[in-house]
Amino acid sequence: MTAKVMTIALVGFNGALVEVEADLKQGLPAMHIVGMGNKAVEEARERVRSAISNSLLDFPTRKLIVNLAPAELPKDGAQYDLPVALSVLIASGQLRQTEIAGAVFAGELSLSGELRPIRGVVTIVEAAKNAGFKEVYIPIANAMQALLVDDIAIIGVSSLKELFLHLKKEVYIPSSTPLIDLPLSKIPLLTIDDIHGQEQAKRALQIAAAGRHNILLTGPPGAGKTMLAKALMSLLPPLSKTEQLAVTKIHSIAGQWERVITDRPFRSPHHTTSPIALIGGGAKPMPGEISLAHLGVLFLDELPEYPRSVLEALRQPLEDRTISIARAHGRITYPADFMLVATMNPCPCGYYGDPDTECTCTATQIMAYQKRLSGPLLDRIDLILHVSKVNHEHLLRLNTLDKKQQPKVFKAILKSYQIQKSRYSSSNIYNASLSSALIKKQLTLSADARTLLLSASSKLQLTARSYFKVIKVAQTIADLEIGSQDHTIHATHIAEALQYRAHPIS
Structure with missing residues (x-):
């Protein structure tokens, strides 16, 4: 079965929907990422491998192909780490496709499996909302900016392991709630x-x-x-x-x-x-x-x-x-x-x-x-x-x-x-x-x-x-x-x- 996880690519001021596909094949253990990704996307292979292993999950020992579709759209940035890792877990049978349905995922992974903040999170959440999705999973450090977008659930995640347990319904990560009034700058203005x-x-x-x-x-x-x-x-x-x-x-x-x-x-x-x-x-x-x-x-x-x-x-x-x-x-x-x-x-x-x-x-x-x-x-x-x-x-x-x-x-x-x-x-x-x-x-x-x-x-x-x-x-x-x-x-x-x-x- 081919695993599919949805994410968003940054295209200038707007976002475009990207489908991250993963497929396991017979062959020597290797991971290949295709779909016109830049250097940061190519290096996701090593980050994802270490993040999955250090989160006490199993990285498959077979040939793994990951495709970022549409292939002609240039992909830039480390926000693809999280959807790539989830696609690997689904392809290897550790997660079910239904457990991530209706959601968009974006985030950079550290080698330990922690989620690091990414740029363009407002664009990502806005594009997900316009595409009809109800939930967005992002690094917890990005949650405050993401909450500016109304009518979509923002779930801030701190690590891959925490997200895995949440999707398995073993732990619960609540949706982030917006601040009623955001504080203004305290820097005194010249009048x-x-x-x-x-x-x-x-x-x-x-x-x-x-x-x-x-x-x-x-x-x-x-x-x-x-x-x-x-x-x-x-x-x-x-x-x-x-x-x-x-x-x-x-x-x-x-x-x-x-x-x-x-x-x-x-x-x-x-x-x-x-x-x-x-x-x-x-x-x-x-x-x-x-x-x-x-x-x-x-x-x-x-x-x-x-x-x-x-x-x-x-x-x-x-x-x-x-x-x-x-x-x-x-x-x-x-x-x-x-x-x-x-x-x-x-x-x-x-x-x-x-x-x-x-x-x-x-x-x-x-x-x-x-x-x-x-x-x-x-x-x-x-x-x-x-x-x-x-x-x-x-x-x-x-x-x-x-x-x-x-x-x-x-x-x-x-x-x-x-x-x-x-x-x-x-x-x-x-x-x-x-x-x-x-x-x-x-x-x-x-x-x-x-x-x-x-x-x-x-x-x-x-x-x-x-x-x-x-x-x-x-x-x-x-x-x-x-x-x-x-x-x-x-x-x-x-x-x-x-x-x-x-x-x-x-």
């Missing part, structure tokens, strides 16, 4: 109340957070650009349960199996990062920084210092909010719905246009520095703001009024989120993600707003993309108006939005 002055920049951060707009802050060294960028995290509401699932799923695929992600990601790759590290890919395509920042913030400090090839690679995901990686064996798509927050100096020395410090750069150096950012990339940034230095005499001054900004601003942002959710009948659509078709259908401009926008777009020579971005930012400004029930875009909203379409160097 806008910690920043002195910079009222216009704080206003820009509020608009960016409310509509999930990309923002670029430019100004001399020490103006507070990095602090402002980090303070943005305190203005973003916590992840919903659906968003926790999506973010944890990405991080689990990347190998971060330790915990459920409850805080919005804040990724800050160094300017020496490679295109593959930022975008994703490699011989075995993995999520990059833009995917790990999904539903959070991607912070690029000193934007012109990044290689041009890296920056230009951002253009497509900034527009589509996904990234597609094509390789010889197929195409993989990862989500990349992130807010881009970037900073830059106005010139190589940083003091071009500064009233107090003289710039030492030549005109050629300044021009070359500016050209590191292409027009199409800048066109995809919704808000561009120049940040000036704060006078030193204000840095140690205590202003009690400033301490009340954070709660008021955060409340207005939450209200804006509710307005957008009601307007678009979705919790996944924000003003920044609207297409031109949705703008025409969902947003309303007053007559004076249209007149001002047409006049400004002609004088500023706005591209079609910039034209629509001004409308989207203006809509966010309208949504933030306290006490307003009319969210029509007026001329005042367009006028404020146009301030953020200026050239990054002032």
Whole structure:
């Protein structure tokens, strides 16, 4: 009889059902694994042999063929150890096929038979649920992440021997139960109340957070650009349960199996990062920084210092909010719905246009520095703001009024989120993600707003993309108006939005 055990293969952001078959033949004792597995799958032979023996079970002394079907699907990772071991036990008569029916198994085995955590467990459980299975057996260390998926029993297992006795009904392993409330990070966030002055920049951060707009802050060294960028995290509401699932799923695929992600990601790759590290890919395509920042913030400090090839690679995901990686064996798509927050100096020395410090750069150096950012990339940034230095005499001054900004601003942002959710009948659509078709259908401009926008777009020579971005930012400004029930875009909203379409160097 051929033994059959079901498991899941990781195929990018999704999972594919894999049937692990085992068959005993007459011949010299040997174990062969076929089905387009990589090195980790091939090495499962030795891990499975030792795990079965050290679990006080019998490893068959005949020729054993294990097939991972479908054969044309590439198999990668050590999660096949457990289903391979179970298929061997069924083929040798130590387990019955009916004892594993209706369940999916995944896990890496140690030589002693203990189960080690694996990556991509959320994807595995989600794919099993979609395929109609009722139970998933996984390493106990992965159970917390797996519990994010509802309506399927998660059974965390610590060893092969424990699982064998459970399947034989000699011991009972209870299903894992989810935590009612997952704890948020206890790391204190920098808030806008910690920043002195910079009222216009704080206003820009509020608009960016409310509509999930990309923002670029430019100004001399020490103006507070990095602090402002980090303070943005305190203005973003916590992840919903659906968003926790999506973010944890990405991080689990990347190998971060330790915990459920409850805080919005804040990724800050160094300017020496490679295109593959930022975008994703490699011989075995993995999520990059833009995917790990999904539903959070991607912070690029000193934007012109990044290689041009890296920056230009951002253009497509900034527009589509996904990234597609094509390789010889197929195409993989990862989500990349992130807010881009970037900073830059106005010139190589940083003091071009500064009233107090003289710039030492030549005109050629300044021009070359500016050209590191292409027009199409800048066109995809919704808000561009120049940040000036704060006078030193204000840095140690205590202003009690400033301490009340954070709660008021955060409340207005939450209200804006509710307005957008009601307007678009979705919790996944924000003003920044609207297409031109949705703008025409969902947003309303007053007559004076249209007149001002047409006049400004002609004088500023706005591209079609910039034209629509001004409308989207203006809509966010309208949504933030306290006490307003009319969210029509007026001329005042367009006028404020146009301030953020200026050239990054002032």
